[in-house]
Amino acid sequence: QSALTQPASVSGSPGQSITISCTGTSSDLGAYNYVSWYQQHPGGAPQLIIYDVNKRPSGISDRFSGSKSGRTASLTVSGLQPEDEADYFCCSYARSGTYWLFGGGTKLTVL
Amino acid sequence: QVQLQESGPGLVRPSETLSLTCTVSGGSISGHFWSWIRQPPGKGLEFIGHISDSGTTTQNASLRSRLTISLDKSRGQFSLQLSSVTAADTAVYFCARTLPFTWYPYLDYWGQGILVTVSS
Numbered sequence: 001q002s003a004l005t006q007p008a009s010v011s012g013s014p015g016q017s018i019t020i021s022c023t024g025t026s027s028d029l030g031a032y033n034y035v036s037w038y039q040q041h042p043g044g045a046p047q048l049i050i051y052d053v054n055k056r057p058s059g060i061s062d063r064f065s066g067s068k069s070g071r072t073a074s075l076t077v078s079g080l081q082p083e084d085e086a087d088y089f090c091c092s093y094a095r096s097g098t099y100w101l102f103g104g105g106t107k108l109t110v111l
Numbered sequence: 112q113v114q115l116q117e118s119g120p121g122l123v124r125p126s127e128t129l130s131l132t133c134t135v136s137g138g139s140i141s142g143h144f145w146s147w148i149r150q151p152p153g154k155g156l157e158f159i160g161h162i163s164d165s166g167t168t169t170q171n172a173s174l175r176s177r178l179t180i181s182l183d184k185s186r187g188q189f190s191l192q193l194s195s196v197t198a199a200d201t202a203v204y205f206c207a208r209t210l211p212f213t214w215y216p217y218l219d220y221w222g223q224g225i226l227v228t229v230s231s
Contacts, residue, residue: 038218046221052217
């Protein structure tokens with residue numbers, strides 16, 4: 001099964017807001033609300049920033065928010081800060097043998 | 112503080128078996144699913160499989176024929192074995208833990224990752 005589709009890159013200036021999209025199919029994002037988002041800095045492990053579409057784990061800034069409509073999930077980062085520069089991956093439960101399907105990743109650049 | 116640490120060889124020859132262990136410290140094995148995720152250099156993440164605290168496994172169908180995941184609760188470790196490896200299996204391999212009592216892809220603690228290169 002193909003990965004969820006994310007833009008390769010997005011950028012924004014400090015203080016601005018950006019949104020990263022994650023598009024799937026009727027077998028994953030279109031059918032389920034088991035969506036998570038991860039932030040990964042270069043050379044590091046991914047960090048969970050959103051789960052259950054729009055919930056934040058303890059300690060994650062409320063500048064990160066998630067949503068979903070149909071087959072597309074979105075991550076919004078508001079009030080951009082330099083430390084937000086990283087790769088972001090979405091993930092969904094999938095009704096297939098893959099079970100957990102990740103997006104290809106989006107590189108966020110803070111200008 | 113929960114910590115996960117991957118260990119194993121960084122170089123595996125083609126057609127041989129890749130074996131990794133993840134050691135969990137600072138937290139209980141119970142109540143979580145213990146996962147393996149990999150990331151080829153410069154690419155995205157791929158779910159390999161996970162194991163429950165009772166030993167039930169879920170495996171990515173694309174890897175299932177070559178994959179074994181096991182758990183040793185007494186030692187606080189879980190392991191991955193991937194047989195008949197090729198260059199396509201070269202990746203950073205991460206172990207990770209799900210949020211409590213959830214089967215879904217919500218991984219709150221991760222190991223630092225270990226690069227495994229398949230090459231002769």
